[in-house]
Amino acid sequence: DGGITQSPKYLFRKEGQNVTLSCEQNLNHDAMYWYRQDPGQGLRLIYYSQIVNDFQKGDIAEGYSVSREKKESFPLTVTSAQKNPTAFYLCASSIEGEVGPQHFGDGTRLSIL
Amino acid sequence: DAKTTQPTSMDCAEGRAANLPCNHSTISGNEYVYWYRQIHSQGPQYIIHGLKNNETNEMASLIITEDRKSSTLILPHATLRDTAVYYCIVRVYNFNKFYFGSGTKLNVKP
Numbered sequence: 001d002g003g004i005t006q007s008p009k010y011l012f013r014k015e016g017q018n019v020t021l022s023c024e025q026n027l028n029h030d031a032m033y034w035y036r037q038d039p040g041q042g043l044r045l046i047y048y049s050q051i052v053n054d055f056q057k058g059d060i061a062e063g064y065s066v067s068r069e070k071k072e073s074f075p076l077t078v079t080s081a082q083k084n085p086t087a088f089y090l091c092a093s094s095i096e097g098e099v100g101p102q103h104f105g106d107g108t109r110l111s112i113l
Numbered sequence: 114d115a116k117t118t119q120p121t122s123m124d125c126a127e128g129r130a131a132n133l134p135c136n137h138s139t140i141s142g143n144e145y146v147y148w149y150r151q152i153h154s155q156g157p158q159y160i161i162h163g164l165k166n167n168e169t170n171e172m173a174s175l176i177i178t179e180d181r182k183s184s185t186l187i188l189p190h191a192t193l194r195d196t197a198v199y200y201c202i203v204r205v206y207n208f209n210k211f212y213f214g215s216g217t218k219l220n221v222k223p
Contacts, residue, residue: 004156035213042200042213043157058210090156099145099204102211104156 002027006091006105012113013078013085021076021108023091029103030096032074036060037088037107046089049074050096078110086112117201122218125195131188133217135201138182145204146177147211148186150197150219157200157213160186191221 004025013019025032031050035043045058049068063082068074074093078085088109092102118136125131137146145164149157161168161175163184168175174187188195200216 040215042215043211044213045210048210088154092156099162101147101149101159101162103159106156107154109154 004091004093004103004105006089006108008108009106011108011110013110014113016080018077018079019110021078021089021091021110023074023076023105025072025074025091025093025103027093027103028071029093030071031094032068033092033094033102034058034064034066034074034076035090035092037090043090046076085110116212117203117214119199119201119214119217121215122220124220124222125188125191127193127221127223128190131191131195131219131221133186133188133199133201133219134183135185136183137201137203140181140203146175146181146184147202147204148173148175149200149202149213150195151200151216152197160199191219193221193223195219196221 007022033048034046037043044060046064047055047058047066049055052068052071055066055068065077088107090107091105094102145162147162148160151157160173163175177184198216198218200213202211204211
């Protein structure tokens, strides 16, 4: 079945360490997104990419980096510069330039050791 | 993008219709209304979207007022599995940024 796969489901980071969250989609969508969700809060946009080899900062990009080398993949790196990385991270994709919805993965929960 | 206002929480009896309101008084003419829901520790699930006409699908109905300043999501026969946080979002056509607020926690009770 088509969909979005995020891995791992749970991730632990030590202080000063970079970690990379994986997001893969087989929906043939051009646009992909990363969101952060804190407990009891809505989603906040970190980065988005409308096409391969291009991406834009969202509202809370500081301390994060992304790459978009392939259409189906949009990994997110949480760097040591992100001082409060504990959160639920969600990846989404959509068809570029249309009014259709974003489709979400099931998320990665990141915690600090 | 226009902001949305939703009640923090609502209760609904199982089998009854759940009517979830959303205020988007600053919505622009080219902004669509979307509804998603999120069950704890899962990714948001798309429900329905519309521009100005009422919409219905297998999950729900969306009623948008004539002035488009508010809308209501209707789950016709709520079940316990409909307990979730429901997000109302407005989005400009052809612009892929969605802004999620805090949503409404719907509690469906037996």
